[in-house]
Amino acid sequence: MRKWYSKAVLLVAVMFMTAALLAGCGGGEEPSADNSDKIKVGFVYIGSPGDAGWTYAHDQARKALEEALPYVETEVVENVADADAERVLTQLAQNGNDVIFSTSFGFMDPTINVAKKFPDVVFLHCSGYKTADNVGTYFGRMYQARYLTGIIAGMATESDLIGYVAAFPIPEVIRGINAFTLGVRSVNPDAQVKVVWTNTWFDPAAEKEAANALLDAGADVIAQHQDTPGPQQAAQERGKLSIGYNSDMSKLAPKAVMTSAVWNWAPYYIETVKAVKEGTWESSSYWGSMAEGIVGLAPYGPMVTDEMKAAVEEAKEKIVSGEWDVFTGPIKDQNGELRVAEGETMSDKDMLSMDWFVEGVQGNIEQ
Amino acid sequence: MSMDVLTMILATAVTAGTPILYAALGEVLCERVGVLNLGVEGMMLVGAVTGFMVGVGTANPWLGLLAATLAGGAMALIHAFLTVSLKANQVVSGLALTLFGTGFSGYLGKSMIGTPLPNPFKDVHLPVLSDLPFVGPVLFQHDMLVLASYVLAPALWFLLFHTRAGLNLRAVGENPAAADSLGVNVFLTRYIYVIAGGMLAGIGGAYLSLAYVPTWMENMVAGRGWIAVALVIFATWNPLNALIGSYIFGGVHALGFRLQALEVTVSPYFLKMLPYILTIVVLIIVTRNNKVRRIGAPQALGLPYDREER
Structure with missing residues (x-):
């Protein structure tokens, strides 16, 4: 007699938890009534803006977009797994979004x-790497x-050994x-960079x-x-220095983080939406x-x-002016073989499929 | 391999193994009374997030730990209610709790991401013990939670195999009907140890967010709850074996990074699957040999107990 009863209660409990789970994942913002002057922009995120990393950077740019262009209205869906991307993208398109940014590599085919x-x-x-009209x-x-x-790290190191915690051996x-x-070696030719692969994007304990x-x-x-920021925290605890990535990581390890290499998507988002609004947008591969x-x-x-800042400023000027780029020869690989000849610069295609380490890296790509 | 490197690898094995150890000790208790708990991962996550929130709010890691213990216990109470009182399927309930815990902890912790913890658990210095050569740095230069686990594992072993209460709890897991007929309160016993198990899982999660990392990140337990479930089988449901097993499981993880830093090439995928291979090997030994079978799984594991169906 009691069996159906207990199953029903369990079912209700599971449904309750699933509902709570979905609520926890967070939904989008309210779509509002159509207005022909407005332009609606949808965003699909793989994570949540609270990751202090990749998605956070995209979300900051979304906010900047809303601020810069008063006619823009945005709609966001967070925590979208690759398998759900097609459904979410369809829904955003049906909701009347004119532009949709799909912000993870895994969303490529669904897009x-x-x-x-x-x-x-x-x-x-x-x-x-897939485009259409x-x-x-x-x-x-x-x-x-x-x-x-690297310039900052090369000038800061005293042991001439810099550690690099890396996720997966892919070209990026x-x-x-x-x-x-x-x-590093432009300012400190003796320094070496030692790489350890974690084989995970996200495991703060393992990264540390x-x-x-x-x-x-x-x-x-x-x-x-x-x-x-797991690696940053390890450096802080041991009284050593570090360089962050994705967004400013100084908050979690203020004594260790010298600077972070960060994304700033805002200029691109603003330009693109403007172009769509004005009818000048054309499909392209923007890098x-x-x-x-x-x-x-x-x-x-x-x-x-100040010395480090000056060295960075000098290199930055050369890069920004287009006078010089990072992968300009002569560049040798780990085995001392010349890969980029003096005066030559690597093509985008070669950069996008890079599968070898430059001289000065300690580590293996094939594992 | 120099002595220094060996010391560092072993010391890391201990700290990396500790969150798994707490969760596994909890799972041993739970399974010994016949309840399979697959919600460990979720309980660890909820423990990690509540511990961190209270740790940040009060600037006291001990209060954080207390909150994590209670949160893990509360999750386990749901599991106990569903599986013991309502006799629901233990696998389904456990999986539901893991899914729930993953989402719920992410929801709770949303505002906490990127917040630094004012007072994490710090390494303590014990007189004499910490200064011993080799043994000192490996075992005794850690935080209080690691040190407490050295006491907890033997204590639980003693409870299980050398006390009246332990006999009762094992009887409930082996043959609840017989235990019931001898006057052991099967339902109460199961409730107590399932909740105690959840509390330990909560502590395991809090170890990550209050001592090991220490920060809150969505899904930061990253599968350690599942490793703990496998570890219980590897440990043949014995707390002392779990102590050793957790260091092997934790050490394999740490070893991979050290070997890379030493430029020894071993596939990290091989190292990652090693704990599971060991588990399968132990499982085969345990189930093949009748003599050893007695140290295997509790006979009533996974079965709800219904007085009327005796």
Whole structure:
């Protein structure tokens, strides 16, 4: 007799929890009545703006967009798993959004699929490589900011060994490590950069452990390509220095963080939405540079000396003016083989498929 | 491998193993009374977030720890109510609690992300013990939670195998009908140890947010709750084995990074699957051999007890 009863109660309990879970994930903002002067812009996030990292940077830019263009109204969906992306994108398009930014690599195919069904909506996909008439891609030359942080790290290190906690051996991460190392060795040719792979984007405890392993190996500055500030906290606890990534990480480790290489999507979002509104937008693959302000450095910590700031400023000017870029030869790889000849600059295509380390990196790509 | 490196690897194995150890000790208690708890991951997350919130609010890590203990216990109370009183499917209830805990902790912690913890648990210095060569840095240069676990694991082992209460609780897990006929209150016993297990899971989560990392990040437990469930099998439901097992499981994680830093090439994927391979091997040994079978899973594990169906 009691069995159906207990099952029913369990079912209700599970439904309650699921509802609570969904509520916890947070929903979008209220869509409001159509107004022909307005332009509606949708955003799909892989995480929540509270991650103090990737999604936070996108959300800051969304707010800047709303502020800069009074005719813009935005709608946000957070914590979207790759598998749900197609449904969420369809819903945003049905809600009457004119422009939709899909901000994770994993949303690439869903974006292309949904874009086919809504030819009048402009889709912009971050970090991918597939485009269509109404789908553009966008990303930033983070390696330029990495190079500048490398200059600071190279001048700050006393042991001439810098640790780099990295997520996965993919071209984006390898490019960052190489640019950082070139920056380090532009001011300190003896310094080495030691890489430890964590094989996770997000595990603060493991990232911290990886940083500790590097500190134990003698590193005195820790850089990283992860989604959490775990490595920064390891450096702070051990009285060592660090370089953050994604957004300004100085809040969690004020004594350790010298600066962070950060994303600033706002200029791109504002330009793109303006172009759509004015009817001048065309599909393209945008890879924004520091000159366009899409990547940059967070404010310096008190331990950064005037000498370091001057060295960064000098390199920054050359990069921003377009006079010189990071991957300009001569560049040798780990085995001493010349990869980029003197005076040559790597093509975007070669940079986007980079699978080798420059001289001065200690670590393996094939594991 | 030099002595220094070995010391560091072992010391890291201890700290990395501690959150898993607390959760696994809780799971041992829970399974020993015949209740499978797959909600450990969720309980750890809720413990981590509540511990962190109270730790930030009061600037006192001990109050944070207390809050985490209560939060883990409250989650376990739901599990006990569903599985013991309502005799619901333990797997379903546990999985639901993990899903719930993941979302709920993310919701609670939203405003806490990026907030620094004013007073994390710090390493303490014990007279004599901390200064011992080799043993000192490996075992005794840690925070209070690590030190407390050295006492807790043997204490639970003693409780389980050398006290009347332990006999009763094992009887409830092996044969609840027989225990009931001897006057043991099966329902009360199950409630007590399921809740105690949840409290320990909460402490395991709080260790991450109050001592090990220490910060709050959504989903920061990152699968350690599931490792704890596997560890219980590896430990053959014995708290002392869990102590050793957790250091092996934790050490494998830390070892991978150290080997990379030393430029020894071992696939990190191989190291990551090592704990699970060991678990399967132990499981095979435990179930194949009749003599060893007695140290295996409690006979009534996963079965709800209904007095009327005796």
